[in-house]
Amino acid sequence: MIFRLDDKDIAFPPPELAEEDGLLAVGGDLSPARLLKAYSSGVFPWYSEETPVLWYSPHERFVLYPEKLRISKSMRQVLRSGKYRVTLDQAFEDVIEACSTVAREGQDGTWITQEMKEAYTRLHTLGFAHSVEVWENEELAGGLYGVSMGRVFCGESMFSRKSNASKTALAWLCQNSNYALIDCQVYTEHLGSMGAEMISRETYMTYLV
Template sequence: MIFRIDERIVFPDPALAEEDGLLAIGGDLSSSRLLLAYANGIFPWYSEDDPILWFSPHERFVLYPERLNVSKTMRKVLRSGVFTITTNKCFNDVIEACSVAPREGQDGTWITADMKAAYNELHRIGAAHSVEVWQGDALVGGLYGIKAGRVFCGESMFSRVSNASKTALIWLCQTGNYDLVDCQVYTEHLESMGAAMISREEYITILHKTIA
């Protein structure tokens, strides 16, 4: 069954999620609710005309930073100095760019106006972070997500030139700040960089350990 959330800041056990990962419906995008969700392996994912839907997939597509596969081509790109990288310099610009660059294999955007406002507030309080990739003065790629312990819950990335989003992800993995990057949804190019599926139970165990 799918649980309906009221004004209380609570979620059902993630193990009760439907086969497609849908766990609950309703509630709001307040910072306290979002932080509780991410701390328990739950995230919102819905379209503009839908109610808020909360997911906890039975498997998670994740990347262990120490298992990151950097191709020879990308090593050459990184050495070339074609890109410069900043973090948390223009979070709103990154989320706006991601909102018009849908995830691989999906139509339209799931980053609604309410989502943008909610994640900008998480950024304001230090819970959401962005990585920006620049070519000269132009923002050409980046990503954003939520920090939960030593897990980076990646929300979305964008690239306006070849290899820009890969550069952002490689930089994130090489900071040493995270034990795991949650990529949420499978893509071929992330798999080529070393991402793989793990069970929700394994994911939540890692998540809770790093938060503790």
Template sequence: MIFRLDERLIFPDPALAEEDGLLAVGGDLSAGRLMLAYENGIFPWYSADEPILWYSPHERFVLFPDELVVSKSMRKVIRDGVFLVTLNKAFGSVIDSCSSITREGQDGTWITNEMKTAYAELHRLGFAHSVEVWKDNELVGGLYGVETGNVFCGESMFSKVSNASKTALIWLCQNTNFALIDCQVYTEHLESLGARMMPRQEYVDILHNNRIKT
């Protein structure tokens, strides 16, 4: 059953999500609703011509920083200082790049102007963060996401040159105190870095109990 949200800041039990993870439709992208969603393992994912759709997949693709796999070639990239990495220096540019980058097998973007405005507000409030990767003073890669407890809920990443997005994620794992990175859905790219599937209930328990300690 797909639930229809109204003006109240409530969500149904994530365990009631459909097989594809779709849980609810409607509501808004206010900061309060977005943070309530992330605190319960729910995130918005929809196209510009659709109502707001809220998902809670039955399995989450997650990365524990202490399980990060860094290849020999990536270790050399980092050691040689190929890129400069910063935190929260260009949030707007990162989310713009994530929305405009061409992705294989994807027509258009789910990062609508409405989404950009909503996450910019979360960033202003200190809940959303970006990692920027620079080369020759040009922004060539990065990622952004939402912090809840000691979990970082990754939203999107982009790369204009080889290894830029990997550098952003490796930096996030090695230079922050997050104990878990929520990658949301499976990709081979993230699996190569050590990400793995986790049952939703285990993930939600971590969010609610903050069981992972840094």
């Protein structure tokens, strides 16, 4: 069933009560306290300008174990070439803006609303949201951002302006961080090709404690 959240109480209903598509609740806000409560409960917001805030907790989670990252031979050559320079938390607002505007094949528009940009920027200021930037010379070529929950990096979005730039960001995150799990949330062919896999919600939740 779908629950309506209280405007003042930031608690979430049990995630296992989510609908088949993962939709658990509607309403509430994107305050730092509510967002952090959501992520620690295995819940994340996903909605558009035309809808109220929708909260999801999929029964199966699409995740990437850093040690299982698959890097193709051609991608290894890119990483060794020195073509790109990678930084952490140097241009968070630029990354989230690019994630909301850079066109993606097969997608029409974006789910990253202005409200979301402001909310995750607040989380970044508080030290919970992070960005990985990929630079070609001084140009932002790609990157990703997400929320850090202890051993789990909850990936929100990634973008590329140059070939393999988002893959470079993901590879850097896997190889240069201490996360046990990267939460990709829902299936994409792109991430599946890099080794991401489905796990149960129950297994996912063990990483959040």
